[in-house]
Amino acid sequence: MIRFSHVHKSFARTGAALADVSFQVNKGEFVFITGPSGAGKSTILKLCFFDERPSQGEVKVYGISSATYTPADVPRLRRRLGIIFQDFRLLEDRSVEANIAFALEVTGTPAGQIAGRVARLLAQVGLAAKATAIPRELSGGEQQRVAIARALANDPVALVADEPTGNLDERATRGIFQLFKDINASGTAVLMATHDLDLVRRSGCRNIEINRGQLVFDSAADGGFRASGASPMMEEDDA
Amino acid sequence: MRLAFREALLAFRRAPMLSALSITTIAFSLFAFGLFGLVALNIRNALQKVEDRVEIRAFIADGTGAEATSAALGDIAAFPEAASVRLVTQTQALDRARLELGEFSDVFEEGILPASIEVRLKTGFRDPATVRAVAKRIEVYDFIDDIRFGEEWVEKLHRLRNIATLAGATLGLTFAVVAIIIIGSTIRMAVMARSREIAIMRLVGATNGFIRAPFLIEGFLKGTLGGALALVLAWVALAIINRFVVQATFFDPWMGAVGVVAGACIGLAGSALSVGRHLKRV
Ligand SMILES: Nc1ncnc2c1ncn2[C@@H]1O[C@H](COP(=O)(O)OP(=O)(O)O)[C@@H](O)[C@H]1O
Numbered sequence: 001m002i003r004f005s006h007v008h009k010s011f012a013r014t015g016a017a018l019a020d021v022s023f024q025v026n027k028g029e030f031v032f033i034t035g036p037s038g039a040g041k042s043t044i045l046k047l048c049f050f051d052e053r054p055s056q057g058e059v060k061v062y063g064i065s066s067a068t069y070t071p072a073d074v075p076r077l078r079r080r081l082g083i084i085f086q087d088f089r090l091l092e093d094r095s096v097e098a099n100i101a102f103a104l105e106v107t108g109t110p111a112g113q114i115a116g117r118v119a120r121l122l123a124q125v126g127l128a129a130k131a132t133a134i135p136r137e138l139s140g141g142e143q144q145r146v147a148i149a150r151a152l153a154n155d156p157v158a159l160v161a162d163e164p165t166g167n168l169d170e171r172a173t174r175g176i177f178q179l180f181k182d183i184n185a186s187g188t189a190v191l192m193a194t195h196d197l198d199l200v201r202r203s204g205c206r207n208i209e210i211n212r213g214q215l216v217f218d219s220a221a222d223g224g225f226r227a228s229g230a231s232p233m234m235e236e237d238d239a
Numbered sequence: 240m241r242l243a244f245r246e247a248l249l250a251f252r253r254a255p256m257l258s259a260l261s262i263t264t265i266a267f268s269l270f271a272f273g274l275f276g277l278v279a280l281n282i283r284n285a286l287q288k289v290e291d292r293v294e295i296r297a298f299i300a301d302g303t304g305a306e307a308t309s310a311a312l313g314d315i316a317a318f319p320e321a322a323s324v325r326l327v328t329q330t331q332a333l334d335r336a337r338l339e340l341g342e343f344s345d346v347f348e349e350g351i352l353p354a355s356i357e358v359r360l361k362t363g364f365r366d367p368a369t370v371r372a373v374a375k376r377i378e379v380y381d382f383i384d385d386i387r388f389g390e391e392w393v394e395k396l397h398r399l400r401n402i403a404t405l406a407g408a409t410l411g412l413t414f415a416v417v418a419i420i421i422i423g424s425t426i427r428m429a430v431m432a433r434s435r436e437i438a439i440m441r442l443v444g445a446t447n448g449f450i451r452a453p454f455l456i457e458g459f460l461k462g463t464l465g466g467a468l469a470l471v472l473a474w475v476a477l478a479i480i481n482r483f484v485v486q487a488t489f490f491d492p493w494m495g496a497v498g499v500v501a502g503a504c505i506g507l508a509g510s511a512l513s514v515g516r517h518l519k520r521v
């Protein structure tokens with residue numbers, strides 16, 4: 001579903017950020033991307049939702065290839081993905097429900113369906129009681145739940161999350177992570193960048209480790225460099 | 240579409256001064272255009288009336304034979320530009336002069352006014368160049384003493400009309416460019432003010448057209464309002480001219496509509512030129 005083939009990425013000002021990165025994320029999989037700060041994790045995620053284009057190699061997501069896509073493919077692709085950031089990126093001047101409704105409105109959901117969908121999404125992330133609050137009135141963990149509800153609004157096939165717990169305390173982190181696990185359990189793939197290695201180890205999920213722009217470890221790769229708690233998964237070619 | 244309209248209206252409320260500024264600039268651009276347009280329109284109407292009366296008078300030298308005159312009449316009547324050709328004898332000329340001058344009629348003596356050939360031209364052949372050309376062709380008869388066709392008047396009016404048109408076009412275009420620039424910069428500010436929103440719209444998969452629509456609607460609405468305001472200003476200006484200067488005609492509804500549409504186009508152009516460029520940076 002997400003496939004990187006020999007992806008290189010270099011920026012005009014800072015030079016090479018990724019070198020020869022290849023991996024694949026399958027339907028319904030939960031995959032961590034780990035590595036030190038500046039390793040290239042965010043760059044990988046931006047390539048996934050076509051915010052950046054590879055300098056070399058190919059990124060193929062849900063049938064859309066970085067080599068052949070048209071501008072109209074980008075919004076189409078993003079409706080199939082839910083994108084989540086460390087800093088939540090909510091609209092500060094609107095209520096929680098308006099923030100979620102916004103994602104439905106801009107993708108052309110019929111007006112009559114929006115209120116019902118918003119209520120269901122809020123219930124799913126456990127925020128039904130905070131529908132009319134504005135983001136400033138919520139804790140970090142709660143704001144991230146709003147962002148997750150928004151990401152789920154258009155029924156994505158995968159969530160792409162860039163350090164979603166980076167701004168949260170221990171307890172909130174556990175809650176958010178559990179929410180991701182629940183979402184994943186219902187069939188949505190998750191690709192999450194983090195540097196919380198404890199979390200990764202405890203979860204037992206697949207881990208792709210990046211260092212200085214290179215893929216140094218993939219727990220799912222046959223004969224992975226290192227032992228890991230993760231159970232290797234079979235890769236199927238359905239990108 | 241409803242959402243786009245809502246966002247566009249929100250933009251007016253967020254920056255009322257800036258919106259008013261862009262609307263008035265558009266209005267002034269079209270007002271300048273319209274004012275000189277009105278002048279040109281009225282000169283054209285006046286020209287039409289003058290041109291309806293355009294005639295060439297060729298004065299015949301004393302003692303010219305009747306055959307020569309009637310041969311010339313026949314020739315001239317065959318000109319493609321000629322509508323009617325008439326001979327005015329010395330007696331007729333005198334009668335006419337007496338009639339026109341009433342009490343001073345005695346000053347004329349028999350035989351003092353020359354006979355003449357009067358030529359009226361068909362519509363479409365009454366502009367200065369054609370009139371002059373026809374006059375030249377009549378002048379070749381050697382019994383023609385002098386030829387008049389009110390050239391100063393016709394030419395002056397023509398020149399005035401051209402100046403009015405040119406001045407209107409120049410001023411109007413200048414203002415239009417200023418209006419496009421101002422609209423462009425208000426759109427730029429609106430894009431910056433909403434950059435967070437736009438980034439989120441992109442993230443959740445809004446199409447570019449969808450993101451662009453509110454800004455285009457905003458420009459279109461401003462342009463339309465500016466066009467309507469220009470029409471009102473022009474109408475007020477005309478009312479003042481009518482009252483204190485001369486009776487003049489206003490645009491017909493069709494021309495008024497063209498003015499409002501022009502305003503809408505300026506507004507749309509300003510936002511379209513700006514929004515694409517600035518959205519890329521968000
Ligand atoms: N937009 C950009 N322009 C220039 N350099 C960038 C840009 N984004 C990332 N980089 C560079 O690419 C490298 C990887 O960055 P990033 O993917 O953000 O790392 P991580 O998310 O793992 O901390 C860094 O050296 C960073 O400076």
Ligand SMILES: [Mg+2]
Nearest residue numbers: 041042043162
């Ligand atoms: Mg990062």
